[in-house]
Amino acid sequence: MHPWIGLSDEVRLGLLTEWIVPELVDEVLTACGRLDAKPRPLSSRFMVYYVLALALFQQDSYDDVAENLVGALGEMDQSVPNKSSFTRARQQLGAAPVEGVFRRVAGAIAPRTLEAAFWRGMRVAAVDGFLLDVPENDTTRAAFGGQVDSVGRPIGFPQARVVTLTETGTHATIDARIGSFKGGGGEPALATEMAGSAAGMLVIMDRAFPGVALWKAYTRAGAHLLIRARTFVAAKPMEVLPDGTYLTRMNLAGQRRSHPGGVTVRVIDYQVDGGETARLLTDLLDPESWPAEELAALYHERWEVESAYRQLKTCQRGKTEVLRSASPELVRQEIWAHLTLHHCLNRIIMRLADGEGLDPDRISFVKVLKHTRRSVVLQAGQSTRRLGQFMKRMATKVVRKLDNGLRRLRAADRYTRHPVSQYIVRKKDQVRRGTRRVPEKVITLTPAILQ
Structure with missing residues (x-):
């Protein structure tokens, strides 16, 4: 035996x-x-x-x-x-x-006392997606697909697509879907499937997501939306509101504004530091109850989901690592494991931050990951007492070792990266600058004019 x-x-x-x-x-x-x-x-x-x-x-x-x-x-x-x-x-x-x-185990974890996780009584969440490289073989290429060049030849590894509904205040995953690089409607279709998990929340999305089907799915589920849109979307005001925002209709392509299949949206145009105009769509129509200035500032909480993806893709999985599984079923198994692990690690962070009265953003994800690995190696079978002592020792290190301090206002230029190269691609006259401190951004609303 x-x-x-x-x-x-x-x-x-x-x-x-x-x-x-x-x-x-x-x-x-x-x-x-x-x-x-x-x-x-x-x-x-x-x-x-x-x-x-x-x-x-x-x-x-x-x-x-x-x-x-x-x-x-x-x-x-x-x-x-x-x-x-x-x-x-x-x-x-x-x-x-x-x-x-x-x-x-997944779900929202922020208590009501964590003000950064809520806006005017609503829990704030964000929807976005990311790609994971999987091993190259015929089955993974057929199941997930990947990038191709101008003549259809594969570039780089096959890639699995993951779309998540993430709590911005804690980086905890509320819901997730796994799909392929192409096919099935992409990120918007996967996001629509998660509408039921967003009931009662204010959900932020970037400009890859606006659509009538997604809008109806989330609003019917009891969620509210704040979505970035391109400037040609919902561009014709039907009614200008007192704060300079306006109401209009968003329809399917080719439909008139009066078509019953569309949805009514409120449009907020604004600029950051006097730059290009950004457009937001929301179903929160009352300008007095839902101030446009606050919504414009709140949209930038969407970047918290990018921080969550960095935790999972770079810190937890490893920078530029390819998943170890060589079949589509095991690839999905491995991705669900990574999502489960990431959620539980953020639960640990929330436990430590709540015990010390800190914002969870201040707790180092990398150090919590290392301590969790150590706890697995040191575990003693069913000895919950020993694990409890290990957790207490972690808690005593929060202020001294695990606390990263208040988040600084920083910025870094964005560059493209070729799919088959680890090196960044820059334009000929583009100067590369490192991460640097910046002053707080100034948001200015752009009032609409009824034509």
């Missing part, structure tokens, strides 16, 4: 076990029909923890990750199965149980 039989079910995931408890994992496995009928070395419960550990230790090999998980459980580190056994066990598990765990 393999020495792991009976012991692998004792494996935990360090500090993350507070939210991903064995009972939750077993419930998800039962719902997905993956609960083991008989004991085996690589049990289904162990494999859920193992897949999450693969995301936590992204740069480590299969056997190194296994040793990190079982090193504190006596003799288990002397009989680690080979890589092929772990691969087969991952294939048997599939992506559904890991997605199920994500959906059980």
Whole structure:
């Protein structure tokens, strides 16, 4: 009998076990029909923890990750199965149980006392998407697609698309969808699927998202919208409001403004530091209840979702790392693991910040990630007492070591990057400048004129 039989079910995931408890994992496995009928070395419960550990230790090999998980459980580190056994066990598990765990733990986490997470009583969230490189082979290329050149030849790796609904105040993921690089409507279609999770929230999106179908989905779900739009969208005022914003109709292409299939939107035009005019669309129509100046300033909270993506893509996954999974099903399994891990890490950050009365933006994600990895290596089976002591030691380091201080006002120029090159591409006369401190931005509304 393999020495792991009976012991692998004792494996935990360090500090993350507070939210991903064995009972939750077993419930998800039962719902997905993956609960083991008989004991085996690589049990289904162990494999859920193992897949999450693969995301936590992204740069480590299969056997190194296994040793990190079982090193504190006596003799288990002397009989680690080979890589092929772990691969087969991952294939048997599939992506559904890991997605199920994500959906059980994901959600908004900011308490009402965290004022930065709310605006006029509404929780603020943002929708956006990002791409992850996956290994190159025929199946991943067919399933996800990728960038191509002018004659249709593939450029770079295949890429999976991920769209999330993220709480801006904490970077916690509320909902997510996984799709392909092209096909299925892209980011707007995936975002529309998440409308039900945004009820009661004010959701911010960039100018890739405006559309009648998405607008109706979110407003019918009880959410409010603040979406950036190109200046030719909703450009003809129907009614100018006292604050200079105006009401108009947004319709499908080719429809008249009077068409019943459209939606009424309020348009806010403004400039930042006297630069180009930016346009926002919102369903908050009353200028007295929902001031345009506040909405224009609030839109820039959308960039918090970019900070969340940096945490996941650069700090957690590793800069320019390609996912380790070589089949579409395992790619999805790995992405759900990364999303679950990222959400739980932000729960830890929220716990530490709340205990010290700090804004969660001040807690270092990288240092919390490192401490969480250490907690997995130091765990002692079912010893919740030891993990509790480790969490207390983390809390005592918040002000001294984990606190990054108040966020500084900084800016950095944006450059393009070629898909197959790690080097930044700049225009011939473009001077590269590093990150620098800047004064606070000045927002000026641009009043509309009824023509």
